[in-house]
Amino acid sequence: MLRLLFVRHGRTSWNAQGRVQGGGALDALGRAQAAALGERLRDELLDAIYASPALRARQTARAVARIHDIKVRQRHLLQDLSYGKYAGALLADVQREQPELVALWRTEPHRVRFEGGESLGDLRARIVRFVSDLGASHAAGAVLIATHDSPVRMALSLALGIDDAEHNREDLVTQLGSITEFELFDGALRLRRHNDVEHLRGIDD
Secondary structure, three states, X not given: OEEEEEEEOOOEHHHHHOEOOOOOOEOHHHHHHHHHHHHHOOOOOOOXXXXXXXXXXXXXXXXXXXXXXXXXXXXXXXXXXXXXXXXXXXXXXXXXXXXXXXXXXXXXXXXOEOOOOXXXXXXXXXXXXXXXXXXXXXXXXXXXXXXXXXXXXXXXXXXXXXXXXXXXXXXXXXXXXXXXXXXXXXXXXXXXXXEEOXXXXXXXX
């Protein structure tokens, strides 16, 4: 059996500023969250560490990799949902300038394709492919996967049989620096725990 430890990156200045993601490095709180994650997983027997190419995800992965002396393997399939022209924009500005788009994203996210970016269908295809590739590369053991909120939500949706129309469900929210664990059994994901932030107790803004 293969265990998949999906972790969301620590906080960035863009998170704190309320920007649509697409960049940003870990800020002081984010670095503390990543360090706490590394300590939480110190005794975990990890066979590999994968990360989105985004700096914030790589920084989070390295906090764990340094402890385990494992090289971080970058995978483009783990990138966040691409928001295209809106990447890096302030959420308040997008709300003011494109209220119809924001309303559609909130109520029918499966119908949205961001200009110059992706749809949830594109993201689903990427995560399905990543999980399939992982199953072909690792028969058993445990791997760490440092990525973003939307990819973790998509993995949850695959495990729980949730349609992309429900992508914005509150119970799918993945907190910064959290752990969401799955088992990969016979090609299918099974959820073991979601949004585990026990290691972040005492770390605040």
